[in-house]
Amino acid sequence: MSRLIFSRLLQAIPTLWVIATLTFFMTRFAPGGPFDSEKAIPEEIKIKLEAHFGLDRPLFEQYILYIQNLLRGDLGPSFKYPEWEVSELIATAFPVSLTLGVLSFIIALLIGIPGGMIAALRRNTWMDYLPMGLSMAGICLPTFVLGPLLIFVFSTQLALFPPLGWYGASDWVLPSLTLGLFYAAYIARLTRAGMLETLQQDYIRTARAKGASSWRILTKHAARGGLLPVVTFLGPAFAGLISGSFVIESIFFIPGLGKFFVTAAFNRDYTMVLGTVLFYAILIICLNLVVDLIQALLDPKARQAK
Amino acid sequence: MKPEKSSSLGKDAWLRLRANRMAMVSLFILVAVGLLSLLGPMLSSHAYDEQNLDRIFENPNSTYLFGTDNLGRDLFARTTYGGRISLSVGLLATFVSLIIGVTYGMISGYAGGRVDAWMMRMVDVLYALPFIIFVILLMVMFGRNFLLLFLAIGAVEWLTMARITRAQTLNLKKAEFVEAARALGFSHTRILFRHLLPNLIGPIIIYATLTVPAVMLLEAVLSFLGLGVQAPMSSWGSLIKEGAEKMDAAPWLLLFPGSFFCLTLFSLNFLGDGLRDALDPKSSKD
């Protein structure tokens, strides 16, 4: 176990270095700069601005400087909003995305897992077709359709929930429901598939032959195996929830990290882009580690594989 | 020595697939959608970019089968044209990811040992990259190029394909016919492409079929962000985005492209499931 953690951490360093370098050069070689503005900033002023941010130095020097700052934990000021530090912005935006992600995830699990289990246990009956049909719909309907639809019904027409924002608890419902339903669909299908496969296993048949009750079989034996594919999906799913939340954050006007990232990319806000990318990368690495640990706990076979 | 198993396996699989009603229906739907997308723009009397500013936001009627959009363009023509775009993006991007992923996975699995370990470590590292982010970065930074679009999307999806291919290759490596081929002195390349690959076709097809919908969804998200195809071209993604915004005033703008999109994705998923059931003898049957 500790070997796993250690090797992962070792792997993380070159990974992050690669990501930082890749992103740095990609943003620098892209057309358009952070200080282009329609009010036609006179050339002298643009030069001053670039000097302030160190953009007038040779590219490689900027790169070295950037890496040095990174190692000190200094992500620099945002180019687009110079009155804010990148770390400050990430610190305000990430908890928002995290809350949204966690809530959506809980919804997804609470709806998806029982749904998938029921479908597996009641295979080829309406209790299978209905949840699976709904989950199909969930997978095929993009969030930018589901979102406005939910807002239209629950906010504009029924006035039950606020149409946008992230100011109070009631703002959390619609966005996390939208994202949650989407992932619930995937989780339901995975759970069902995993359960079906597990239920076929010999050790289940043995348990049944031994006279164990179905409930016991379900919770003690089948659940573990059935949940395995879900756990595998968890890592990328959670990462996807956070990084893929751009759409939700845009529709529901949520000041989350996804929206910051996309806006930063559009604005050529180099420091913000780099800061966000690195942050996500670290997050995903940690998540993958956690997922692997859980997997190892659940599946004795996997423990030896690494 | 040709592995005879594959041909009879294929036939078995096909029969199993035929028996799966959902899969057959899906196949039929996909073919229908494909044909419509191909022929639709020509069937309509209006070009997909032809504007009629006096007939905007019209309900479906006899002149305009699916109604018109905000510039009086025929939604039927635009939806079917959008099908061409979305399906080709889906297929091409999947193809790209297939080529990269399968080759990578095969080589890694076949080589085994340290080469395999390193190659898979690369994949693990790449898995850590927030890929969506890079796709967005790429599209934002380097402009809206159709080629770039499906290259970028394809580059996101190849990792899973590589992992699956490698796992299968590892299994197959131990099979007798491979050992026999090596004993006969066939070159590695030949073994890879003439012996192993045909046996990998099964899982490859399955995952390809399941990758296409993922790719199409990704294209839709990119359209939403404004990074999809250029106006006046339309993809299902861009049509759905526009439709979703106006759904209370002109629901047909969402309904038609949305239905096409959903039907296609449904069908691809069901077909993929069906293929998985058909090609994997271990899959549970009642």
Next chain:
Amino acid sequence: MEANKQSALPAISIFWIILFGWTWLALGCSKPSNVETAIDEQVLHFGLGAEPQHLDPHLATSVAAHNILSALLEGLVSEDPKTLKPLPGVAQKWEISDQGRQYKFSLRKNARWSNGDPLTAHDFIYSFRRILNPNLGAPYASMLYALKNAESFHQGGKSWQEAGVGVVALDEHTLVLTLKNPIPYFLELLNHYAWFPVHQPTIESFGAYEKIGTAWTKPGHFVGNGPFSLTSHQINSVIEVTKNQSYWDAETVRLQGIRFYPIEAVYTEERAYRSGFLHLTQSVSADRIDFLKEKYPDELHFEPYLGTYFYRFNVRAAPFDDVRVRQAFSLSIDRQRLVDKVLRGGQSPATTFTPPGTGGFFPAPGFAYDRAKARELLDSYLREKGLDSLPQIELTYNTSEGHKKVAEALHAMWKENLGVEIRLLNMEWKVFLSTISGGDFSLARAGWIGDYVDPHTFLQMWRSGDGLNMTGWENQSYDQALRLAETSTGTAKRWESFQRCETILAEEAPILPLYFYVHLTLRHPSVRGWSPTLLDHHPYKYVYLAKEAHP
């Protein structure tokens, strides 16, 4: 027994799902909307449309920044809420002398900063000095070039004393401004935030005199002299200001606070409005006009806005280096149809570059619609060059649904009327700007909102080599006419020179004006004291919220 347990699972799961769902719904129990509670609270909920990049008035450039800064700060003059005519602001009265070259402002004795500090003439000198400081790199420093010697100080190399910039404090409450040339609209210029005062001790304590990006503009630090002060700033979420009791005219101010929401997506903003979350939106999508007109007839407003929507030609490269091709493209656009069918917002087709009526100036129509002539001109060009058709032309525009719609409409018109099929290319804002200023375009979308109500703000763009020109067009006669307008004092003379400019523009067509802006907005009837103005300026101190009057 087995059957019981197995059937229990579905039941249990459904129970949990329902319980869960109920909790969520309970969380969302109907609360009164923002608009409903606002009448008691007197808080205005304002759709800002974008997050302001800077709240430092010397560094800001956007409309969003203006909307907030006009709450937090006040200049020498303020403006009438209906006519925008200059009213006393920090200055109680003023005298104009030396044929309009000298302005003597008497400042109020009770003018204060939000922390209680008295506001004096020296504050204005400090502020002007700061924005003109070459090391600060203020984008709008050129606004102050109206002052004598300001430009040479800003170019650098001289100290403030050496340059002798035309601003002097006779005493704590008397400020004298000396202009380079007389400017009839000078007092209106003073309503631009570039001229607003900043609080010296705050700026100094953050070392922000010459430095960009310090924290002095954050809530808790920002000190202003306007009707409101900054209470909270959550980026991309909300900016909140509350009534400033130290403001000299606090009695007139009825609002207790304003909440600005920087919502960029126009459909999200519309949903917000319709759910009672916002009192007013920054914009409205053209596609929704018919629908909203029907559902919210009293709340959808079409307000004249001083701006022109146009395209730039790149006259440095073929085929637009030939005036015939430019004219052909211009003459083949049915602007009336564009405005009626595509924009549908009551915009007016632009037959000149300056909107008619600007400050009293009514230019004669110059740009027209004439398909036959367009074709003739194009054919003559093609014949002379020995071409069958024009090379592929690209139309560049910045990503936006509205611009896309216009571009697509023009695409269709040129295809039909000229037989030319152009290629549309959208890019997002930053790339767009750098592409245009780099001259890497054929035909590019543009728009210009006036900074003040005078034709000069429009026509000055086309001076040879002006930073805003970007077409590569240079015309001596135009420059001459413009200079004449700038140095003339009589209105008739100025109008004559401006007319000359317009005529040259119509003849040479380096640009393709399409329509004059209309500000489309949704505004709740409970917002009172709010009048449409040409510059979309709305002094908040006259605004209040009251229940709609029942007939």
